[in-house]
Amino acid sequence: MDVVIVRDYEEMSDRAAAIVVRAIRQKPDLVLGLATGSTPEGLYQRLIEAHRKDGLDFSRARSFNLDEYVGLAPDHEQSYRRFMNEKLFEHVNIKPENTHVPDGLARGLLRHCAEYEDMIRNAGGIDLQVLGIGRDGHVAFNEPGTSLGSRTHVTALTRETIEDNSRFFDSPDQVPRFAVTLGIGSILEARKCIVLASGAGKADAVRATVEGPITSAVTASALQMHPDTVAIVDEAAAANLERTDFYRWQQENWDRIADKL
Ligand code: F6R
Numbered sequence: 001m002d003v004v005i006v007r008d009y010e011e012m013s014d015r016a017a018a019i020v021v022r023a024i025r026q027k028p029d030l031v032l033g034l035a036t037g038s039t040p041e042g043l044y045q046r047l048i049e050a051h052r053k054d055g056l057d058f059s060r061a062r063s064f065n066l067d068e069y070v071g072l073a074p075d076h077e078q079s080y081r082r083f084m085n086e087k088l089f090e091h092v093n094i095k096p097e098n099t100h101v102p103d104g105l106a107r108g109l110l111r112h113c114a115e116y117e118d119m120i121r122n123a124g125g126i127d128l129q130v131l132g133i134g135r136d137g138h139v140a141f142n143e144p145g146t147s148l149g150s151r152t153h154v155t156a157l158t159r160e161t162i163e164d165n166s167r168f169f170d171s172p173d174q175v176p177r178f179a180v181t182l183g184i185g186s187i188l189e190a191r192k193c194i195v196l197a198s199g200a201g202k203a204d205a206v207r208a209t210v211e212g213p214i215t216s217a218v219t220a221s222a223l224q225m226h227p228d229t230v231a232i233v234d235e236a237a238a239a240n241l242e243r244t245d246f247y248r249w250q251q252e253n254w255d256r257i258a259d260k261l
Contacts, residue, residue: 001195001223002230003210003247005238009198013042015232016130016194021050023128023192029060031120033129033187034088035140036065036080039196040130044088051092058094062123064116065101066131066140066187070154070178072104078168079104102152102180113152113180120186129190133197136160137205137218141181148214148222150183184222193229195220197237206233207240 006012020043024030034040050056065080074081081101089099100119106112120126131139136158142150143158156178157165166172187193197206209220210231216222223229238244 001210001226002250003238003241003243004230004232004251005241005244005247006232006234008234008236009042012196012198012232012234013046016040016043016196017046017050019194019230020047020128020130021056024056024058024061027127028057029062031123031125031127032061032063033126033131033182033190033193034063034065034084035130035132036067036083036087037132039132039198041087043130043196047088048091056092058092061094062098063089063094063100064120064123064126064182065099067179067181068102068104069176070104070109070180071176074101074103074105104176104180106180109154109180113154116180116182117152117186126190127192129187129193131187131193131195131220131223133195133202133205133209133220134161135164135201135205137208137220139184139187139195139220139223141179142184142187142219144217144219146184146216146219148216148219149185151186152180152182155179155181184219188222188226190226191228193223193226195223195229195231195233197231197233199234200236200239202233202237203240206231206237207242211242 068080072079102116136144141155162172162175166175169175208218212221214221214224
């Protein structure tokens with residue numbers, strides 16, 4: 001996994017946006033894997049800006065979100081479908097029918113999970129997957145202990161995740177207990193992944209993800225097996241990493257050979 005350490009949230013968002021913008025320009029019908037949460041909001045703002053100011057064209061792009069709460073309607077204030085509509089989709093020219101978020105109200109959730117996987121496969125697979133990480137090292141809603149080979153599935157949320165996400169609800173009681181999520185095995189099939197993390201609260205998770213053993217106790221650590229993943233982390237989130245000298249050195253030297261790659 002490549003690690004890029006940046007100053008702060010703003011720089012993390014700038015770096016991530018540069019990668020996504022380049023990918024859409026290179027492949028206008030890009031299949032994007034998208035995450036919700038606080039972490040990618042700055043990235044989405046920058047994509048909106050790139051659309052408004054530089055004409056970044058989403059008209060052929062397709063997107064698949066990682067997860068959705070079970071039991072929330074698409075227009076529920078805290079549903080991930082609504083989050084994506086409000087934070088990105090309504091502000092760029094992506095076609096609504098080309099955006100996909102698991103349906104938390106689907107009848108026959110297990111069948112829905114299998115169909116979601118089929119839809120991704122039929123779209124040609126995810127070209128570029130955007131990921132945040134939870135404080136316990138989860139990606140999507142793959143909580144500690146989830147099989148590293150898992151496919152899209154229904155999962156219970158841990159108490160920690162419920163507590164973390166309760167900031168968006170009136171109380172922890174209102175946070176749904178279950179979600180539909182892409183599995184780790186599904187995420188590892190994306191051609192490229194960018195993992196974003198910002199703030200001291202993520203420092204343990206970043207260390208375990210990047211330098212810890214590959215373990216289902218930290219599902220993000222499975223990304224160490226992925227051939228093309230870059231972690232873009234700010235200084236606070238990178239605080240517990242041990243090999244920072246190497247990451248910085250590699251980053252500084254990278255530019256020298258970038259045009260030969
Ligand atoms: C959301 C998702 C989650 C979040 C993670 C971090 O679609 O997949 O794994 O990325 O919980 O959330 P934030 O960014 O709010 O700290």
